[in-house]
């Protein structure tokens with residue numbers, strides 16, 4: 313019996329979510345009196361995972377898996393889960409994780425709970441807390457099947473060091489043509505920028521900025537903080553910013569540690585996408601803007617006066 | 633091409649979320665139900681295929697009779713017929729099982745669904761359905777074209793897009809981008825009148841076991857009041873973010 317964690321990597325580097333699922337898996341293994349095994353696909357050096365508690369790392373190397381493919385990855389995960397006699401499987405709830413986990417669930421006849429935000433409240437019955445109603449509530453869900461899959465929401469548990477002397481084992485997985493019914497033709501990535509999904513800090517701006525020509529200061533602020541930039545829906549609808557930056561109910565969800573909202577009213581559909589962020593700061597001229605009810609810190613003021621000051625002061629703070 | 637569009641019946645985005653019966657049931661009192669926004673994008677894409685390339689469009693929902701107005705709305709938007717599988721949708725796997733039965737019996741080439749439903753946010757039905765039917769599967773789809781049985785689809789990835797090639801039969805979970813928001817259809821009077829006469833078939837559920845159950849709901853702990861900082865005192869904001877919130 314083991315707890316198997318899929319530690320996703322990109323170009324040989326583990327994502328922060330991979331370290332988070334390993335940290336989380338280690339804790340569940342302790343709860344269950346079992347051990348934690350991490351699975352990597354074409355990851356290169358895996359020793360970093362020992363630091364977060366992986367007692368065993370199963371490595372799969374296969375050139376046909378260099379580009380993510382949901383069905384093929386799901387097939388590999390299933391094979392390793394069976395070989396390792398895994399009863400609990402942990403996958404992150406990233407875009408790729410949400411793509412492959414339901415496929416694994418059917419393959420293993422395992423119950424699957426996505427967007428889980430905490431350790432199981434109880435392991436018998438096995439109960440996990442999940443986001444529901446766009447983070448306006450949680451559901452305590454019991455996974456009733458023998459095998460269980462947990463999709464862990466980003467930044468909901470955290471990354472904890474817990475060094476162990478781990479071992480590595482390579483695994484020969486079989487992938488067949490049938491796994492590649494969907495083929496990747498081209499990946500178009502915006503390079504050189506922090507992406508919303510990976511970012512710890514997101515600087516977001518809304519219609520209050522008046523026009524696309526005013527985004528220079530937003531990008532500069534994001535640059536100082538090492539943050540990703542985002543926007544409200546009307547801003548991307550108006551073509552001021554790319555669609556990929558639109559956050560909210562119908563856009564991207566954000567689960568950053570810090571979310572700074574500038575000139576955004578805080579409509580319920582916008583908040584639905586950012587509720588999972590830990591600390592929210594709002595800068596808005598209108599003291600009645602609904603965002604002030606959702607925020608932790610706020611400044612009632614004009615973005616065109618506050619943001620330049622904030623940039624200067626943060627530069628000084630970072631330099632000190 | 634025979635298209636099936638999966639329609640989830642969800643509370644409108646502005647609904648107040650409350651629970652009853654000791655926090656075990658969602659309180660539907662005063663809640664307006666709508667077509668799940670992600671499904672609406674997929675439904676509009678299906679209408680495009682119907683009008684431009686020729687296709688029949690069936691909409692399906694797994695739910696009680698309370699969901700019929702939502703199915704009628706999808707018919708008013710232009711779907712040809714509707715199926716309701718008579719079952720309380722308590723678990724994503726159960727829903728996928730019921731839908732798989734409909735797909736197998738209906739001979740569909742393309743199944744369109746939404747990336748997730750905005751009530752239980754599971755995001756698991758389309759992938760499970762594709763696996764149960766052995767159809768190809770594209771998740772988080774932001775663009776697609778069908779040429780014969782060949783399909784080119786684009787999905788969102790972290791920080792960009794990925795272009796995929798695949799073929800029918802196929803399950804696609806769509807989101808904004810599969811059509812633009814400005815192209816979403818609103819039912820007009822004629823559509824509403826016609827929808828009343830379109831077939832809505834009710835079928836009984838097949839036996840299947842749920843793999844999860846919801847024990848209870850809870851709401852996030854009430855948030856403390858916002859701490860306001862004067863506009864000319866951004867030093868204080870930096871201080872709070874560094875020393876109190878510890879996020880910078």
Ligand SMILES: Cc1cc2nc3c(=O)[nH]c(=O)nc-3n(C[C@H](O)[C@H](O)[C@H](O)COP(=O)(O)OP(=O)(O)OC[C@H]3O[C@@H](n4cnc5c(N)ncnc54)[C@H](O)[C@@H]3O)c2cc1C
Pocket residue numbers: 517518519520521543544545546547558559560561562563574575576577578579580581582585595596597598601613614615616645669
């Ligand atoms: C079904 C549906 C889904 C939706 N999904 C989303 C979604 O995913 N994401 C989303 O964002 N929205 C979504 N919306 C739209 C949402 O309801 C709001 O219209 C939108 O979030 C408002 O964007 P905004 O705050 O940028 O603009 P506005 O509402 O115009 O607000 C601008 C704010 O800027 C402030 N302001 C003006 N000038 C300044 C200044 N100089 N300095 C500082 N502040 C200033 C104003 O006081 C105001 O609060 C959705 C709507 C519907 C119906």
